Amino acid sequence: MGDLPEYYFRIRENGAAVFRVDTENRQRRIEMDQIAVVNIRNGEIKPQGDRSLSDRDLQVIRDWIAARSQTLAARDIDDIHRAIDHLNLTAHWAQTRATDAQLDAVTDSLLLAMHDLRTVLVRKKSERLLKAPASAAD
Template sequence: MSITLPELFFRVKENGALVFRVTTETRQNRLDMTPIASLNLRNGDIKPQGQREITEAEHAAIEDWIAARRETLEARHLDDVHRTVDFLNLTAQWVQSKATPEQLEEVTDTLLLTMHDLRSILVRKKADRVMDAARAEKDPS
């Protein structure tokens, strides 16, 4: 059975990744992972590790990984928001049908403040989008 391994491995960390060069051609035919770079997703910095040189092909692969990772994180974030809507609906059902007065006392103020904050931001952002659309309609240039 032959397994084809990638040339690079990305160990995801909080705001980026460590990049390793994967080598299987060692004296003992062991897998070797040499750290070659550290990358920051927020600003796109790619910093070589130690005295390692990153080839153009590796640099291109790292850039491709960064783009794909950003897409993945964006999709996950949007999915989290959709799940939040589901949780809010489930919470409303729980409040209406199952919550005890003690449980409601514990969560009501926090939920009300959180929902007020979210509502304020959503209303402001919606108003901004409506105003931008109205301006674009008046001045299509």
Template sequence: MSDLPEYYFRIRENGAALFRVDTQNRQRRIEMTELAAINVKNGNVRAHGDHVLTDEEKAVITEWITERREVLAERDLDDIHRAVDYLNLTTHWAQSRASDEDLEDVTDRLLLAMHDLRSVLVRKKADRLMKGG
């Protein structure tokens, strides 16, 4: 069990809880002591209870926040690429397999979502073109 990391991050919706992992006890059980709650979006770190974070713990948290933000940004971009695939699959479905009832159920919501997306994309593209030229 000595291969376990010293710290463990339990992922939460907006961040994580940081735990210290301890196997150096008489029973050789894994014990986890909560040290802090971390909000990855705004960078807030709250020590758990009356625990005072050490410099090492602060450094571990800072490194984790940086890495976690990178992972989340990669996932966001991957989700967008998947959305493009879904749009193409949806087009094929609407053209080849959807019943009239299916289309009636989704058409208005899809049209509004696509209109909203198109408006944002066109405005953002225009902003980029104005900055570049």
């Protein structure tokens, strides 16, 4: 069966359910005992039931939270790069292949979404530029 990890994290919307994996039993079956629930957004670790978590349990869970946060942050950036690709592909489609009916179906929604995005990006860039001289002088 190979070496299984000591802990298993069942991914959920905002974190995970944490299980301790046990293969050292008489039936040699894999048993998974839920020990905690983790909320990755606020870092909360809730022991399951009236269970107490060991220092090792807590360290493994904190390590998982850190690794998962890095994974999700990398995915966010990758999604943005994909969105840029899709915008470029959409521009090419609109210029070369889109029919009038297709353009009528998407133009207003695209223009509003792009206007909203541009407004946010310009505001955020302006905020960063205004902060830069103050932090450089510190």
